[in-house]
Amino acid sequence: MPQSDEIITDVAIIGGGLAGLALADHLHGAGVPFELFEARPRLGGRIAALGTAAGRVDLGPSWAWPGQPRIARLIERLGLSPFAQHAAGEILFEDASGVVHRGMGHASMEGSLRLDGGMISLIEGLAARLPPERLHLSRAVRAVGPDGLRLACGTRCTAAHVALALPPRLAAGLLQERPLPAAARQALAAIPTWMAGHAKVVAVYDRPFWRAAGLSGDAMSRRGPLAEIHDASGPEGRPAALFGFLGVPAAQRRGQGARIEALALEQLARLFGPEARAPLQVALQDWACDPLTATEADQRPPPGHPAYGLPAALAGLDGGRLHLAGTETAPEMGGLMEGALASAERVAGVILGGGHPAA
Ligand SMILES: Cc1cc2nc3c(=O)[nH]c(=O)nc-3n(C[C@H](O)[C@H](O)[C@H](O)COP(=O)(O)OP(=O)(O)OC[C@H]3O[C@@H](n4cnc5c(N)ncnc54)[C@H](O)[C@@H]3O)c2cc1C
Numbered sequence: 001m002p003q004s005d006e007i008i009t010d011v012a013i014i015g016g017g018l019a020g021l022a023l024a025d026h027l028h029g030a031g032v033p034f035e036l037f038e039a040r041p042r043l044g045g046r047i048a049a050l051g052t053a054a055g056r057v058d059l060g061p062s063w064a065w066p067g068q069p070r071i072a073r074l075i076e077r078l079g080l081s082p083f084a085q086h087a088a089g090e091i092l093f094e095d096a097s098g099v100v101h102r103g104m105g106h107a108s109m110e111g112s113l114r115l116d117g118g119m120i121s122l123i124e125g126l127a128a129r130l131p132p133e134r135l136h137l138s139r140a141v142r143a144v145g146p147d148g149l150r151l152a153c154g155t156r157c158t159a160a161h162v163a164l165a166l167p168p169r170l171a172a173g174l175l176q177e178r179p180l181p182a183a184a185r186q187a188l189a190a191i192p193t194w195m196a197g198h199a200k201v202v203a204v205y206d207r208p209f210w211r212a213a214g215l216s217g218d219a220m221s222r223r224g225p226l227a228e229i230h231d232a233s234g235p236e237g238r239p240a241a242l243f244g245f246l247g248v249p250a251a252q253r254r255g256q257g258a259r260i261e262a263l264a265l266e267q268l269a270r271l272f273g274p275e276a277r278a279p280l281q282v283a284l285q286d287w288a289c290d291p292l293t294a295t296e297a298d299q300r301p302p303p304g305h306p307a308y309g310l311p312a313a314l315a316g317l318d319g320g321r322l323h324l325a326g327t328e329t330a331p332e333m334g335g336l337m338e339g340a341l342a343s344a345e346r347v348a349g350v351i352l353g354g355g356h357p358a359a
Pocket of ligand 1: 015016142167196287292
């Protein structure tokens with residue numbers, strides 16, 4: 001894209017995560033021109049995967065749940081293969097002194113659904129149905145001013161509608177030059193980005209050896225560094241993997257990646273046996289360090305699942321032409337992937353319901 005480029009479209013979508021792509025899909029289906037700008041060199045946002053020789057392992061979301069109709073429809077439409085989270089076998093509990101107790105607790109994710117190929121398959125499936133020339137990767141939006149979008153590369157984009165398909169706290173940063181009611185700015189800053197303060201360690205093995213030892217792969221720990229561990233394997237245990245959420249606060253994780261990985265492998269060996277110490281691959285995905293997901297305010301996760309939804313102060317902005325579309329603004333299941341789809345549906349309804357937008 002040369003510097004002098006100016007793009008004119010009906011709907012500019014900022015963010016190529018699940019919400020942005022689902023919105024693009026609605027618009028494309030209705031024949032409404034759009035352009036989608038994604039800052040990262042890849043699509044998916046918080047949905048990401050580690051590639052291994054035996055398949056992919058989720059680095060962001062792993063689970064969908066029964067009772068999520070939009071995800072279920074999307075999986076079916078894209079022809080993807082869901083499978084049940086592995087839950088058979090005993091659960092482990094590690095106390096604060098590192099003593100491991102067998103058979104304590106319950107399989108907290110039993111009944112949840114995983115996807116063969118990882119959750120990134122949702123992103124690939126949606127993207128494959130959209131015109132590639134409308135999906136602009138590595139195109140960070142710097143600001144959304146009164147006269148349109150300004151991209152980091154110098155390009156400008158003018159659109160009848162602008163949809164911010166990204167966490168509200170990131171949206172706030174893009175709207176600084178734009179006249180907005182104070183209540184709208186406060187509302188944007190107050191909405192925590194779901195899971196943004198968290199980090200996952202993924203360890204990949206040649207086989208799910210813990211299953212043969214009668215273990216489910218689930219463990220809770222008061223010792224750490226991993227606080228909650230699950231089987232992250234694909235269907236039939238291939239690729240074989242364990243993952244854990246780190247219990248170490250984000251501020252203490254910074255710059256400590258190699259040390260944390262080593263401590264996590266020691267912990268997996270305490271829990272699941274010496275084989276766990278030597279994975280084929282290990283990866284630490286720290287979402288709190290990623291400025292395209294987390295802000296300073298997100299470094300400490302909220303104590304529980306926030307009550308998400310579109311605050312009244314964020315509805316009908318700029319005469320109904322400026323829209324918030326990330327999962328945190330969903331009318332239901334906000335924070336989750338189902339919420340990302342619900343928020344896209346809501347914004348598509350507003351844009352399409354208002355008739356074909358005239359520039
Ligand atoms: C570790 C972890 C575990 C999770 N587990 C689950 C789970 O098991 N089940 C579940 O349902 N959900 C889970 N979630 C939540 C799930 O990932 C989100 O609900 C969903 O991915 C949000 O999609 P989104 O499109 O709203 O936002 P995002 O995925 O955050 O997409 C926003 C996009 O905007 C882009 N962007 C940011 N700034 C700019 C800019 N200036 N210009 C252009 N583009 C920009 C970003 O790069 C990103 O691609 C988890 C999340 C994490 C991090």
